[in-house]
Amino acid sequence: MESNVPFKIFSGTNSRYLAEKICASLGCPLGKMNIERFADGEFSVSYEESIRGAQVFLVQSTFPSSDNLMELLLMIDAAKRASAHSIVAVIPYFGWARQDRKDKPRVSIGAKLIADMLSAAGIDRLITMDLHADQIQGFFNVPVDHLYASAIFVDYINTLDKENLVIATPDVGGTKRASSYAKYFGIPMVICYKLRKKANEISEMQIIGDVTGMDVLLVDDIVDTAGTITKAADLMMASGARSVRAVASHAVMSDPASERVDLSGLTEMVFTDSIPYSKKCEKVTVLSVADVFANSIRRVLSNESISSLYVL
Numbered sequence: 306m307e308s309n310v311p312f313k314i315f316s317g318t319n320s321r322y323l324a325e326k327i328c329a330s331l332g333c334p335l336g337k338m339n340i341e342r343f344a345d346g347e348f349s350v351s352y353e354e355s356i357r358g359a360q361v362f363l364v365q366s367t368f369p370s371s372d373n374l375m376e377l378l379l380m381i382d383a384a385k386r387a388s389a390h391s392i393v394a395v396i397p398y399f400g401w402a403r404q405d406r407k408d409k410p411r412v413s414i415g416a417k418l419i420a421d422m423l424s425a426a427g428i429d430r431l432i433t434m435d436l437h438a439d440q441i442q443g444f445f446n447v448p449v450d451h452l453y454a455s456a457i458f459v460d461y462i463n464t465l466d467k468e469n470l471v472i473a474t475p476d477v478g479g480t481k482r483a484s485s486y487a488k489y490f491g492i493p494m495v496i497c498y499k500l501r502k503k504a505n506e507i508s509e510m511q512i513i514g515d516v517t518g519m520d521v522l523l524v525d526d527i528v529d530t531a532g533t534i535t536k537a538a539d540l541m542m543a544s545g546a547r548s549v550r551a552v553a554s555h556a557v558m559s560d561p562a563s564e565r566v567d568l569s570g571l572t573e574m575v576f577t578d579s580i581p582y583s584k585k586c587e588k589v590t591v592l593s594v595a596d597v598f599a600n601s602i603r604r605v606l607s608n609e610s611i612s613s614l615y616v617l
Contacts, residue, residue: 474525
């Protein structure tokens with residue numbers, strides 16, 4: 306890597322596992338910092354080494370709880386006040402991304418608010434992966450490198466028997482994503498159409514397409530309570546599918562998601578490690594995106610194109 310500006314990588318508390326993998330891929334040490342927590346729940350952030358004039362990469366996903374976001378904001382502010390040359394927020398999972406529009410009266414647009422907070426704190430660039438909606442990139446006034454988990458999911462899909470494989474989406478909103486996979490592999494696609502009465506509760510689901518005798522691969526970006534994806538899998542099996550697997554970028558997996566996956570018709574559920582998944586679920590497989598982010602950081606440092614990292 307050629308760069309006139311030295312770089313350093315630091316991590317928030319709950320994304321350290323991924324930051325260590327990224328540093329191992331880059332062949333550099335993880336920066337030293339101290340996060341001190343007080344009895345009332347407040348905490349402070351300090352860098353334990355000089356970052357003056359350095360290009361600083363801060364690895365932290367903003368998954369629940371909100372402490373992860375607040376920790377990142379304090380890290381950004383501390384880096385700015387310590388005279389960092391530039392600050393790049395590396396956010397594998399960008400939380401609040403599902404609040405990207407006013408879908409009913411008198412609600413906030415959470416994704417825009419978070420974007421404004423990160424910009425106000427002082428980031429110069431954002432590197433993230435599989436935003437819930439592509440237009441969230443437009444909420445930022447700094448460059449956004451939007452990576453895709455397809456870079457590792459394609460390799461996984463290539464290990465499957467594709468003779469009877471069909472790509473599926475658990476809801477209409479994921480049609481574009483599923484269509485990209487279907488076109489790339491030259492295989493058919495089906496869609497699940499769902500109606501919701503309220504958040505995290507599905508009232509009705511139907512399949513658009515034929516899955517009889519097929520091996521179905523469901524493609525999604527976020528699995529929260531796993532209600533949608535497990536119901537889709539069970540519906541596929543009831544409609545004559547031979548097997549159902551699923552790949553999803555972000556394992557939010559709020560309770561009782563793991564139990565639902567275990568009890569569902571899914572053969573396997575594949576996630577990335579953008580969010581730490583420590584619960585026990587025999588059907589879950591976790592693939593690392595550390596190399597994807599390491600390559601992106603490497604290209605940012607050398608001012609190379611990142612679009613070549615995109616598989617589809």
